[in-house]
Amino acid sequence: MAGQSVVIVGAGQAGSDAAAALRSQGHTGPITLIGEESHLPYQRPPLSKAYLYPTGGVGLVDLELRPASFYDTQGVELLRGEEAVRIDRETRSLGLRSGRELRYDSLVLATGARPRKLPVPGAERPGVFVLRGADDAEALRQRLAEPDRTLNVVVIGAGFIGLELASTATRSGHRVTVVEAQPRVLQRALTEEMSDWLTAEHRSRGVRLLLRREVAELLGDGSGPVRAVRLGDGEELPADLAVVGIGVLPNVDLAVRAGLAVGDGILVDEHLRTSDPAIFAIGDCARFPSRQAGRPMRLESVQNASDQARCVAAAICGTPEPYTALPWFWSEQYGHRLQIAGLTAGHDRTVLLGHPAQARFSVLCFREGRLIGAESVNRAADHGIVRRLLTSGAELTPEQVAVPGFDLKDLNRQLV
Known part of the structure; x- marks a missing residue:
């Protein structure tokens, strides 16, 4: 098995770590890592924090998971700016948008997740951002760094991304309003005690935090940029820019077209195998049986991505162990x-x-x-x-x- 061909779709934390883990665990065969972005694989968590500070001095090169030389010296073929569009399970081949066909013995899907779209009029206006990748963060950083201007920033969604961004924008001197439909921030992720403490902390920093409020429309002149966010009760919040952070959806389209079992993610067993034993799924896109939760679930975290990468590498190298890693998470605010x-x-x-x-x-x-x-x-x-x-x-x-x-x-x- 050590000499077989492995193709990894997705060059984020999970995909890059899987390639590294395969080599460290003794895999000697060809490894191809495919990423849709043109950048080298990089860390995503700092994009909502240090990277956004106009004077933070953090560039994308500082966030790279590994230097370009790593992929060369480890014999990992890194295809940047490529998209996988088709899996032929009979011939074990992967079709790319460019027309290239890749044969595999084992295929790892690390396709990640994408931001949920805000289902209201005006959500596609200029000045309305999501924050998922480096290009999103760079565009937002440029707006937050506009000289001698205090912006009205409306953050839609009080999850981790929304609150981290609210912290960053506030500390950069902007006026921030956070709109959350739930009764409290991070309601599904945190205890009431911690949620209440975070709420008080943001309000003490000057953030206007609106709970149990929903967005009805993003307003602007004609097809121009956003200028206000209208809430369901009619209140209009001035907005020089708005950031939508209302959760993510797993990227399962490639798996669906291949006929793999899906359901809020690509379904995998305790060894992270999909319904096709030659195909694995890891990271944000994978729904796995969690020993801690006692049920199948998806986890969107660096820990989960990295630990699943090592687990899938072990399975491919012929030393499978059930995935039982303890989940842990972190956030930085103020x-x-x-x-x-x-x-x-x-x-x-x-x-x-x-x-x-x-x-x-x-x-x-x-x-x-x-x-x-x-x-x-x-x-x-x-x-x-x-x-x-x-x-x-x-x-x-x-x-x-x-x-x-x-x-x-x-x-x-x-x-x-």
Whole structure:
């Protein structure tokens, strides 16, 4: 198997890491990595943070996952600006938009996800942005860097991307309004305690945060750029630019045309194989059986992309192991680092450690008396310890944590 041909569709975090993992795990056969963008594979998380600062000094070259020389020295053929359009499962070949045909023994789909479109009139106007790739970020950075001008920025959606962008735009001196249809920010991702703290933090920085409000139309003159965002109740928000961050959709079109099983992502088994055993799917596009959640799910995170890349490389190299990696996530807003270990959705009890007023605290989440995850602000040690606890399966009850003076570091010392 080490000498067989592997083709990887998608040159983001998952795809690039898969190519690297294949070589590090001993694969000696041809590897082809296909990316639709012209750039070298790069990190996406900084695009909503450091990259957008006009004076941040962060360029795309600083975000490259690996230098161009890596692909040359590792014998990875990197095809940039190419699009895969057809999979022939019988002949095990992949057709590209350019007309080129690639044969494969194993095919890895790392096609990622795309931003959801805002289904209202005016959503396609100039000045309305999404933030998914480097070109999106560069166009937005140029607008935010307009000299001697304070912009009215309307962010539609209070997810991670929306709140990170609100933080960046506010710290760059612009007036920011965030519109969210749900009762609280990051409702599906965070506990109520953490959601409420983030809401207060943004408002204390001058962000106008509107909850339970929906966008009805993006207004402008004729077909000109956006000038206002009209809400469902008729209120109009002045907008020099608007950014839409209402979630993403997995890129499954290629899989659908090939007849693979899909459903909110490309369906894979515990080894990340699709319904065709020669084809795998990883990263944002893959819906996999999650041991932590107890159900199939998709995860949009760097951790998941990288860990699945290593898992699929092992399967292709003939040493398959079930994908069981612990999920973890992070975000930066106003210089605060929010870290999440595990999956906290479905908790029935929380216990607070630390001091929210000092922006140094953790929310530990339990379900039926068992620790399932934690959310930490500026407490990296708590985050690391919880990850070790969840990985090891060590027991920790809410009653233990609620004892006055409890410190996770003491528990960690007992486990070492």
